[in-house]
Amino acid sequence: MRVLLTGGAGYIGSHTAVELINAGHTPVIADNYSNSCPEVLNRIKEITGVEVEAHEIDMCDAEKVDKLFATGAFDAVIHFAGLKAVGESVSIPVQYYRNNIDSTLVLLDAMTKYGVANLIFSSSATVYGNPERLPLTEDCATGGCTNPYGWTKYMIEQIIRDAAKANPNLSAVLLRYFNPVGAHASGRIGEDPSGIPNNLMPFISQVAVGRRTHLSIFGNDYNTPDGTGVRDYIHVVDLARGHVASLPYCASHKGSVEINLGTGTGYSVKEMAEAFARVNDIPVPYQYAPRRPGDIDACYADPVKAKELLGWEAQLGLEEMCRDTWNWQKNNPNGYKGAN
Numbered sequence: 001m002r003v004l005l006t007g008g009a010g011y012i013g014s015h016t017a018v019e020l021i022n023a024g025h026t027p028v029i030a031d032n033y034s035n036s037c038p039e040v041l042n043r044i045k046e047i048t049g050v051e052v053e054a055h056e057i058d059m060c061d062a063e064k065v066d067k068l069f070a071t072g073a074f075d076a077v078i079h080f081a082g083l084k085a086v087g088e089s090v091s092i093p094v095q096y097y098r099n100n101i102d103s104t105l106v107l108l109d110a111m112t113k114y115g116v117a118n119l120i121f122s123s124s125a126t127v128y129g130n131p132e133r134l135p136l137t138e139d140c141a142t143g144g145c146t147n148p149y150g151w152t153k154y155m156i157e158q159i160i161r162d163a164a165k166a167n168p169n170l171s172a173v174l175l176r177y178f179n180p181v182g183a184h185a186s187g188r189i190g191e192d193p194s195g196i197p198n199n200l201m202p203f204i205s206q207v208a209v210g211r212r213t214h215l216s217i218f219g220n221d222y223n224t225p226d227g228t229g230v231r232d233y234i235h236v237v238d239l240a241r242g243h244v245a246s247l248p249y250c251a252s253h254k255g256s257v258e259i260n261l262g263t264g265t266g267y268s269v270k271e272m273a274e275a276f277a278r279v280n281d282i283p284v285p286y287q288y289a290p291r292r293p294g295d296i297d298a299c300y301a302d303p304v305k306a307k308e309l310l311g312w313e314a315q316l317g318l319e320e321m322c323r324d325t326w327n328w329q330k331n332n333p334n335g336y337k338g339a340n
């Protein structure tokens with residue numbers, strides 16, 4: 001299949017491009033590089049031997065998106081493009097709503113105009129807000145998001161559901177990611193956050209490489225076995241394969257469906273820091289700090305629906321998550337900047 005990846009140069013998009021190529025598909029990347037780097041295209045080529053077609057495009061630019069769709073037929077679109085920093089979304093909410101929602105509307109218009117029927121959307125477990133129950137099944141209540149970023153995912157899901165109801169040709173899979181971590185085993189592509197990382201794993205790896213003195217563990221009085229927050233961390237290569245597995249399902253169904261992509265296992269912050277240190281044999285000093293506003297005690301998936309509908313389940317464990325994160329970080333201490 002010829003598959004358009006909006007935001008395809010980003011962390012999850014780039015890993016998905018590699019797995020699509022491995023599975024015999026042809027990804028086409030559209031990215032404005034606002035939070036990614038064209039160097040990723042060289043790295044994808046190194047890993048796969050394939051030069052990916054890439055277009056520098058802001059997905060909110062309807063004219064350019066139209067031209068992109070006119071370049072040739074897409075069998076499916078995987079829509080990763082979007083602003084994703086939780087804290088920043090609280091400071092500049094209007095930009096978040098405008099960017100994430102406008103780009104989706106532009107995309108849906110272009111898909112309708114050019115008769116592209118299959119859409120896979122990069123949603124998030126953040127749509128569940130404070131979980132109604134654990135593990136989270138797809139029919140758990142959504143809403144109650146604690147930040148504008150989360151609300152954009154919630155609203156876009158609804159927009160896509162409505163579009164699929166109105167257009168009997170449209171098929172949409174809404175993938176709700178839990179906590180993506182890790183990197184490609186080659187160490188050539190990985191997560192490259194700008195500034196001080198908000199997410200746990202990039203922070204831990206920057207402590208390990210010496211860019212930060214210690215990890216602050218936000219809260220040790222949560223209602224969890226060791227008092228620190230519990231999340232469902234999923235290896236980004238597993239996550240990428242979840243997209244590949246969604247393609248045939250999407251192409252053989254109509255309407256929209258929500259699917260969790262998680263492992264079903266929760267680990268605490270303390271367990272993650274200690275596992276990283278153990279697996280990589282490197283110290284990860286940490287200190288307890290106050291809770292971070294908006295954080296919840298625990299969040300992990302029921303992954304059964306993904307297995308039933310897509311035939312997909314996570315294969316990689318905590319060891320690979322820690323090993324591959326470190327392999328990427330130590331070989332690219334400054335991310336793609338100053339790349340070799």
Ligand code: WQD
Nearest residue numbers: 084086124126198199200203216217218229231269292295
């Ligand atoms: C995990 C745990 C923190 C950093 C967020 C978004 C979600 C998403 C993924 C994105 C929590 C603790 C973290 C640190 C810490 N989607 N922590 N010290 O909050 O589960 O999810 O990222 O694009 O929408 O909300 O992930 O990695 O930020 O935090 O103690 O320096 O690690 O409190 O318990 P989170 P996270």
